[in-house]
Amino acid sequence: VKVSLADVAREVGVHPGTASKALNPATRFRVSAPTARRVLAAAERLGYHPNTLARGLRTRQSYSIGLIIPDLTNPLFPPIARGVEEVLGDSAYTLLVVNTDNDSRRQERQIAALRARQCDGFIVATAHRDDPFVEQAAEQQLPMVLVNRVTDARLVPAVAGDETQAVTEAVDHLVRLGHRRIAHVAGPQELSTGFGRYRAFLDAIGRNQLAGADCPVAFAGAYSEHAGVAAMRELLARPAHATAVVAGNDLLALGCLDGLDERDLRCPQDVSVVGFNDIPMMSRTSPSMTTIQLPKREIGVEAARLLLDRIADPSTIDTRRVLLQCRLVVRGSTAQPPQEG
Amino acid sequence: VKVSLADVAREVGVHPGTASKALNPATRFRVSAPTARRVLAAAERLGYHPNTLARGLRTRQSYSIGLIIPDLTNPLFPPIARGVEEVLGDSAYTLLVVNTDNDSRRQERQIAALRARQCDGFIVATAHRDDPFVEQAAEQQLPMVLVNRVTDARLVPAVAGDETQAVTEAVDHLVRLGHRRIAHVAGPQELSTGFGRYRAFLDAIGRNQLAGADCPVAFAGAYSEHAGVAAMRELLARPAHATAVVAGNDLLALGCLDGLDERDLRCPQDVSVVGFNDIPMMSRTSPSMTTIQLPKREIGVEAARLLLDRIADPSTIDTRRVLLQCRLVVRGSTAQPPQEG
DSSP: OOOOHHHHHHHHTSOHHHHHHHHSTTTGGGSOHHHHHHHHHHHHHHTOOOOHHHHHHHHOOOOEEEEEESOTTSTTHHHHHHHHHHHHTTSSOEEEEEEOTTOHHHHHHHHHHHHHTTOSEEEESOOOSSOHHHHHHHHTTOOEEEESOOOSSOOSOEEEEOHHHHHHHHHHHHHHHTOOOEEEEEOOTTSHHHHHHHHHHHHHHHHTTOOGGGSOEEEOSSSSHHHHHHHHHHHHTSSSOOSEEEESSHHHHHHHHHHHHHTTOOTTTTOEEEEEEOOTTTTTBSSOOEEEEOOHHHHHHHHHHHHHHHHHOTTOOOOOEEEEOOEEEOOTTOOOOOOOO | OOOOHHHHHHHHTSOHHHHHHHHSTTTGGGSOHHHHHHHHHHHHHHTOOOOHHHHHHHHOOOOEEEEEESOTTSTTHHHHHHHHHHHHTTSSOEEEEEEOTTOHHHHHHHHHHHHHTTOSEEEESOOOSSOHHHHHHHHTTOOEEEESOOOSSOOSOEEEEOHHHHHHHHHHHHHHHTOOOEEEEEOOTTSHHHHHHHHHHHHHHHHTTOOGGGSOEEEOSSSSHHHHHHHHHHHHTSSSOOSEEEESSHHHHHHHHHHHHHTTOOTTTTOEEEEEEOOTTTTTBSSOOEEEEOOHHHHHHHHHHHHHHHHHOTTOOOOOEEEEOOEEEOOTTOOOOOOOO
């Protein structure tokens, strides 16, 4: 037999209206904390499952937040999700993570599914610089915060790392070590991270008065180890190859290591490599990876706060862009350039 | 203004009933593929969002599958999720990943939330050997498949690696290299993976006629690098320490490397280490990790198939346990034991 709200109320000895208020996260604050605890415990004990679906239909709230990520196997995203969950904490909200696998058709279908279930808001890690979905969502005033990747147009709030500051630190570090021929493996240019880091690289090369011809750029089609190998091969095909590479992210940097290995070049003795993001395990690779530490947890925390604010007050129009400071972590993959023969 | 079903039907020039069938994943097969495509395209173009919530209430189907994982930052789970998504593919189902963070209260709350939203089924990677939630779900005939971790009682179908075969291969490999003093860092004993690998270790030691006293076991409180360091310290505090360690999983194995490092012991020259799972990056650690390759993708694929079968035919009672073969991958962290002084 199905347990009813009345059963729960009877078990605790309160009015069904009180039990109902206690069971609804949105109205729980209207009853005393001890009563709420007793009602929730009794509901659990009796196996009562409030029909949130029916309630969602009335209140138009599902108490779920969707986190849309492009690649579940990229270790960049779990720490961001963790930051989000830290803020949602003991709130009534459940975080639902969906993976688009870098497929825009799939993303459309998934987001439509989540919207149909009236997800209260979205944290989106898949934005393209020009992104029709984000544009549409902004028009429809869907609560949404972008993380890591932003759109060119300021449409919704966004939290990301400060690409310019970060890449500048990486290039300055290599210049201080004595490198003059520094290459860049750029990430996909339709993403703000790929484009922003590329632009920052060109700026940093100019500011350090390095010759553009000595500082080639290879464009990777994806953020993957595979694309990193291909880019490294391209760079090594040049006559006087670079002595250092600033990679668009850590996966590309790992691919660069493989590309060097193929040609029997050693890192860092022959070529230094710098990554970006400091995903887990980068301190354990061989050599350990010098990389830019993106404040991943903090990005998640800040995004969740902005999103909850937006949900609480839907009238807010907020297009702020929060750029968090990154930090260069120097490890074993960077050293002085080899002595010129 | 809200776009209605009638608007979509008019745009395509079909009867609203046809448009409705095309828009519902469960009835889409009743209209021709070209018509379905035209209706879906028009719905997209006009910004029509069918109220799945209302439909879910009628049909009791949400077209979502919940994947419950214990730790989003453990790289074991994304490849399993990928396998699941491969099977869901272009079906109407959306995979929602929720992270319990190894917190059973949090798990209860999250699963209650997903159930209230009438998730059609669950793939559960968090099962304890004795698991009241799984028991309850089995009683209520909730479509559910366990992955990687199973319960002692056979209540629902489960897909996991063959622990016994795997640990036997690892111990045999070390014995062939000449090790006689082999330790085990056991995972949490309330989990089938921790308990099963521990039992398999004892069996393998016995079968190889090694002295139990030479083959100590340290019990780790969690599957984490931190717990691995603590276990390694405990093992190294013994008078004649082991020359090889079989760790309960890769994170524990990484912790063992750190514990050796603290004591200025080298891996593999002084102590060999074997991991379990072959999570991404294990080929890149220093030294690269000899580990058991759990067929993660295949576990996800098989689990998704079992779950979809169960959802399609809820009358099935299936408690099969599918144990997939694992493979030892020999890398740099295992070698012959040091010569006895």
